[in-house]
Amino acid sequence: MDSRCILIKDFQEKQRQWFAKLYVIEVTRIFDPTPRTKAYRRLLFADDQNDTIQGIIYQQDLAFIGEIFKLQTSYYVGGAYISKIQDSRHQMGTTPLQLTFDKRSFIQPAASPLPMSLPTYFPLTSFWDLDQYQGKDDQRLNIMCIVIQALPQRLIAGAKPSIIQEFIVVNEEQRPLILTLWEPFVDNEGAQLLQIAHTYPIVVILRPIVTTFYGISLRTKGSTNILLDPPFPQISTLAEWIEENKNYIDKIKAQKLYEKANQKIKPPPEKDIRQISQILGAYILPKDFWIKGTIQITNSCQHFYIASCADCGCTTNAPMDFEFSCHNCNKSQTKPIPKARLFVQISDDSAHLDAFVQDSYAENIIGLTAT
Known part of the structure; x- marks a missing residue:
């Protein structure tokens, strides 16, 4: 079968009769339907050249294939519809294309291990490098951080009022920030973090946006994913840092070091x-x-x-x-x-x-x- 497979770099929009061997490196939860969107689940695949491409399964096919893809597993796939991603802010992978799978798609397990360890596909960005991503909503960055406090939910008024949930996050670089979760993350990941924020959970945030509303801060966008139990080797080191720096964490909360006026801003070159x-x-x-x-x-x-x-x-x-x-x-x-x-x-x-x-x-x- 491998001889019939093409690489991600050779995918073309609306291409038919193709086969590829892909590795599952990200599986999101199923997002509930809204008045404007169907329910869906997003996926991210890699190939042997370490290029990546995103996939999606919509509501009508979730009952048939919604659970078929397992993380860190390889599959022979074919027949999924290949479409171009019109808005680069929604791009998850290195390729501006998306695979739409349905119950007719060819999906067969392969017996190949991941070419690289899972965290290697998601290089982490330093908190002190976030300044360079201001206003660049289409940039893909990944953050590992500790959630140390939940702020009260707020209703943002407007033509379409929205509820937001804000958290204070930090890591060993000691640059506390505000992370804002917008819908549809408030009722799921936000609710889970509310329950465990007092335990200082470590999370990885894939593809957030860097904003300047609170000085330097983070917020979710449509292609964001929040890993509440990330399989990253840095977890153990960060957990030790928490135990050794609880006084500093208390100081962040007491002195509100995450607020714009109290933030340390890194000047540019x-x-x-x-x-x-x-x-x-x-x-x-x-x-x-x-x-x-x-x-x-x-x-x-x-x-x-x-x-x-x-x-x-x-x-x-x-x-x-x-x-x-x-x-x-x-x-x-x-x-x-x-x-x-x-x-x-x-x-x-x-x-x-x-x-x-x-x-x-x-x-x-x-x-x-x-x-």
Whole structure:
């Protein structure tokens, strides 16, 4: 049979009459149907050249073949429909193609062991390298971390309100971050982590997104997978680190070292720092960029604070002495608190630009707190 098999690199969109020997390196849980999607299970396969390609089984075929693929097992497969992945953010493997299996697909066990150990297919990214992935939602990275605390669930208002579940995560690199689980991870992986967060579980997060909402933070996307019991050899070392650093973990929680104002940010290489004139002259303003300059307060008559929600920090136009309902976090009958805010000018040798700074960053500039 091996002589009739092709490699992943030779797959073509809508190709027919093909056979391949593939190794199962990832099997997700079955995701429940929603008003917009059917139930499905995702898979990730590798071949003898260590290229990878994702697969999917939809609702109507789950009863027939939903449990047929076993992790770290090889199969001869054929006849699955090959389609192109239109959005690179949904790509799990090295190849921008997807195999859709149904009950007619050829699936036969093979007797070949994995060419590499399972963790080798999922190289781990350092916490201190996360800065370079800001705004790059299509990049595939993997994180091993310890969940040390669960934050209260929040409802994000909008045209389609969503519930999110946030956790504090850290590893031996001592860069605590917030991990945000969006639906459909809240009711499954999120619920499981809520139950065991006090035990400091070690998890591997495959293909999260790096965001700047909380400084540097992580969140799930459609192709994310959360391994609650990862078969990685680094687990034992990280478990020892937990036992030796419980005082530091308590300090993270007590001092909220994961919050944006308390985070340590790694500056970029000098070559990645832009001149202000380059930013101002850009046809399309970059989403994230670094500049280096001198800060000046050019208007001393400005208000140095703004009213904000005491729970979520969202700004509000409510008077400081009135109770109001926050439309961002749905907190009702609460009084706003002052949040420091400054309008400043940042200058370098090439130009200057106007900016505003808030929270502890503003307080550090003027040497005063908002309260």
